[in-house]
Amino acid sequence: MDETTKKKKKTAECCGYPISIFFIVVNEFCERFSYYGMRAVLVLYFRYFLLWDDDLATSIYHAFVALCYLTPILGAIIADSWLGKFKTIIYLSIVYAIGQVTMAISTIHDITDANRDGTPDNFTFHIALSMLGLILIALGTGGIKPCVAAFGGDQFQEHQSRQLNTFFSVFYLCINAGSLLSTLITPVLRAQECGIHTQQQCYPLAFGVPAVLMVISLVVFIAGSGMYVKTDPEGNIMWSVCKCIGFAIKNRFRHRSSSYPKREHWMDWANEKYDKLLIAQIKMVLKVLFLYIPLPMFWTLFDQKGSRWTLQATTMSGDFGAFILQPDQMQTVNPILILTLVPIMDRLIFPLIQKCGLNFSPLKRMTVGMLFAAMAFVSAALVQIEIDKTLPNFPSSSESQLKVVNTYSTTLNVTISPNEHLLIESFGSSADYVTFDHQDITVSLNTNPVITKAFSLIKGGRQTLIIPSDPTVMYLKEDVKSKPREGKNAIRFVNGYTADLNITNLDSIEPSATTNYTLVNQGKRDFVLRHGEQWCEFSRKFGFGASYTFLIPSTVFSDDCESITEVEDMKPNSVHMALQIPQYFLITTGEVMFSVTGLQFSYSQAPKNMKSVLQAGWLCTNAVGNIIVLIVAELGKLPKQWAEYLLFASLLVAVSIIFSIMAYFYTYIDPAEIEAQVRKEQGLEPEEMEKETIEMEEKDEDQKNEQGVKQTKI
Numbered sequence: 001m002d003e004t005t006k007k008k009k010k011t012a013e014c015c016g017y018p019i020s021i022f023f024i025v026v027n028e029f030c031e032r033f034s035y036y037g038m039r040a041v042l043v044l045y046f047r048y049f050l051l052w053d054d055d056l057a058t059s060i061y062h063a064f065v066a067l068c069y070l071t072p073i074l075g076a077i078i079a080d081s082w083l084g085k086f087k088t089i090i091y092l093s094i095v096y097a098i099g100q101v102t103m104a105i106s107t108i109h110d111i112t113d114a115n116r117d118g119t120p121d122n123f124t125f126h127i128a129l130s131m132l133g134l135i136l137i138a139l140g141t142g143g144i145k146p147c148v149a150a151f152g153g154d155q156f157q158e159h160q161s162r163q164l165n166t167f168f169s170v171f172y173l174c175i176n177a178g179s180l181l182s183t184l185i186t187p188v189l190r191a192q193e194c195g196i197h198t199q200q201q202c203y204p205l206a207f208g209v210p211a212v213l214m215v216i217s218l219v220v221f222i223a224g225s226g227m228y229v230k231t232d233p234e235g236n237i238m239w240s241v242c243k244c245i246g247f248a249i250k251n252r253f254r255h256r257s258s259s260y261p262k263r264e265h266w267m268d269w270a271n272e273k274y275d276k277l278l279i280a281q282i283k284m285v286l287k288v289l290f291l292y293i294p295l296p297m298f299w300t301l302f303d304q305k306g307s308r309w310t311l312q313a314t315t316m317s318g319d320f321g322a323f324i325l326q327p328d329q330m331q332t333v334n335p336i337l338i339l340t341l342v343p344i345m346d347r348l349i350f351p352l353i354q355k356c357g358l359n360f361s362p363l364k365r366m367t368v369g370m371l372f373a374a375m376a377f378v379s380a381a382l383v384q385i386e387i388d389k390t391l392p393n394f395p396s397s398s399e400s401q402l403k404v405v406n407t408y409s410t411t412l413n414v415t416i417s418p419n420e421h422l423l424i425e426s427f428g429s430s431a432d433y434v435t436f437d438h439q440d441i442t443v444s445l446n447t448n449p450v451i452t453k454a455f456s457l458i459k460g461g462r463q464t465l466i467i468p469s470d471p472t473v474m475y476l477k478e479d480v481k482s483k484p485r486e487g488k489n490a491i492r493f494v495n496g497y498t499a500d501l502n503i504t505n506l507d508s509i510e511p512s513a514t515t516n517y518t519l520v521n522q523g524k525r526d527f528v529l530r531h532g533e534q535w536c537e538f539s540r541k542f543g544f545g546a547s548y549t550f551l552i553p554s555t556v557f558s559d560d561c562e563s564i565t566e567v568e569d570m571k572p573n574s575v576h577m578a579l580q581i582p583q584y585f586l587i588t589t590g591e592v593m594f595s596v597t598g599l600q601f602s603y604s605q606a607p608k609n610m611k612s613v614l615q616a617g618w619l620c621t622n623a624v625g626n627i628i629v630l631i632v633a634e635l636g637k638l639p640k641q642w643a644e645y646l647l648f649a650s651l652l653v654a655v656s657i658i659f660s661i662m663a664y665f666y667t668y669i670d671p672a673e674i675e676a677q678v679r680k681e682q683g684l685e686p687e688e689m690e691k692e693t694i695e696m697e698e699k700d701e702d703q704k705n706e707q708g709v710k711q712t713k714i
């Protein structure tokens with residue numbers, strides 16, 4: 001306990017706010033820039049730098065996010081029991097900054113690229129370094145998170161309760177301003193090319209800028225050092241709390257017979273041994289933690305905007321005319337809306353509700369916030385139903401689908417046993433996929449002589465039967481059976497030319513062969529076809545999420561690529577991404593009511609020495625919500641996505657009803673008042689005495705324990 005204990009000192013003010021708040025909100029802005037900026041490019045780093053597959057990349061990403069919201073409890077214990085919030089923020093920010101720098105260094109491919117081919121030679125080195133970086137970051141970001149909000153709250157004097165509430169809103173605005181800027185900037189930095197020996201995607205810059213911001217965040221926080229109100233930790237409070245709860249349970253169990261009179265609260269069974277003040281504080285914390293039990297359900301829905309809703313956006317069109325929005329950029333709508341909704345709520349809606357004489361208490365706001373999140377999921381379900389109407393009819397796991405492409409010189413009559421007859425003109429295809437509930441088929445062509453060939457289709461797959469210029473070698477090619485990722489387009493080429501062809505960015509294709517799919521972004525794309533000295537160029541404009549097979553005829557060079565035909569394997573997305581705006585609006589309104597209020601509530605209802613602990617408890621509800629998302633994603637998958645959205649909405653409505661009942665029975669408290677009252681009852685005025693009691697009890701207890709150990713040893 002080396003930090004000087006200070007009673008709330010008179011702090012310098014500006015417009016009724018402590019000036020020290022300025023340093024805290026700037027620090028939070030930089031820290032959130034650093035955190036969200038790094039998170040924005042993390043999956044891509046796993047996928048394209050470390051070359052992990054999609055599943056591994058997303059699992060490690062979610063594990064990292066969950067860890068970031070589990071470590072707050074560690075930070076809170078360190079702050080409230082040992083170092084105090086100020087020192088905890090400084091030390092853990094140093095750990096955090098080291099983590100960000102380590103992460104940035106791990107992305108420099110040149111470090112291990114001895115053969116200078118642009119890819120690292122020693123992946124183990126990069127993986128080990130980046131995992132070390134991520135662990136340090138999770139420890140830092142999670143550890144300081146509950147302390148910064150609580151430390152900000154500590155700066156306010158008793159007469160500044162109105163400003164204290166505004167502080168939490170401004171704090172939230174800074175979080176979102178930082179996250180908005182970084183989620184826009186870091187992907188652009190990543191797209192730059194850099195390197196010493198070879199030019200590659202610039203991950204060092206994309207991770208380096210967040211590292212610099214974290215260092216700035218630390219410097220800004222230290223700069224305000226002289227102005228802060230710093231409260232001392234009051235001994236190992238968490239240990240005292242655990243011992244006190246343990247004793248109450250044990251004591252209750254010992255006196256379980258009905259001959260003992262009941263006590264008002266089960267914690268009162270600790271009265272014999274523990275300080276009344278400590279028991280009163282524990283009762284306050286437990287009351288709030290009990291109220292937190294239903295809250296993870298809100299986060300379960302909230303956090304799906306980064307996963308399910310982004311996937312939903314990949315099946316939609318992001319063409320806004322003046323600009324193109326990529327599916328993952330849709331997420332920036334959240335911080336943009338926060339920046340507009342928080343002031344509107346604070347300045348307009350809440351005062352208006354108050355003027356109408358309605359009591360919109362924090363717990364009521366949180367319940368309404370949950371209902372808004374549920375409505376957001378109903379909106380997502382409605383959008384999904386619209387999307388489903390436009391999606392191709394993909395085969396079920398027992399079905400197989402087949403399409404036929406004819407690059408033979410004349411129209412062909414194709415019979416697929418037992419009774420499917422298709423007439424397909426030269427350089428054309430069957431209108432749509434034919435669905436079979438069996439795998440084995442026989443295909444006959446009306447050539448002279450008739451060509452017949454047997455095939456076995458893939459169960460649950462989509463395939464195309466390619467009939468080349470020599471139909472005797474007709475073959476099956478596997479097609480995409482879901483929308484291409486990230487709203488891209490899957491394209492491939494069938495070479496009907498008589499010799500090998502080179503196409504931009506693709507390997508050379510032999511005559512009659514078909515390339516594998518390549519993914520191309522939305523917009524106009526140019527391709528150059530080459531054979532020896534001959535070449536021609538063709539352009540196509542792509543939308544979002546389509547799939548095409550381009551058929552190259554033998555006349556391709558004589559008509560300057562004009563005769564290339566296009567077979568649409570999958571239609572482009574036609575439902576517009578703007579339809580997601582209502583669901584983003586509803587979830588963000590829910591967030592403002594739930595999350596900003598919850599932050600204030602956790603601070604206001606916590607006893608002075610357990611403010612960080614309750615902030616950590618609040619953040620843990622988010623970690624549990626994330627874990628529920630992971631479990632749900634792994635286990636129960638409903639066949640229809642819209643049904644899953646409605647299920648989540650109904651669950652949250654049910655949970656919000658339970659929460660509103662719990663909230664009805666909750667009585668708001670003023671922890672300072674209760675503490676003062678208990679002290680008065682005990683005849684203990686100064687706070688010092690309260691501390692002495694705890695310390696003496698701890699010594700007493702430790703001595704007893706030691707004796708106990710000695711006795712048993714004897």
Ligand SMILES: N[C@@H](Cc1ccccc1)C(=O)N[C@@H](Cc1ccccc1)C(=O)O
Nearest residue numbers: 175176179180183331334335338595622
């Ligand atoms: N609205 C979010 C920030 C965000 C930015 C870009 C994409 C998605 C989200 C926000 O304000 N987050 C806060 C509060 C929070 C939310 C969820 C879990 C813990 C805390 C934050 O502190 O990051």
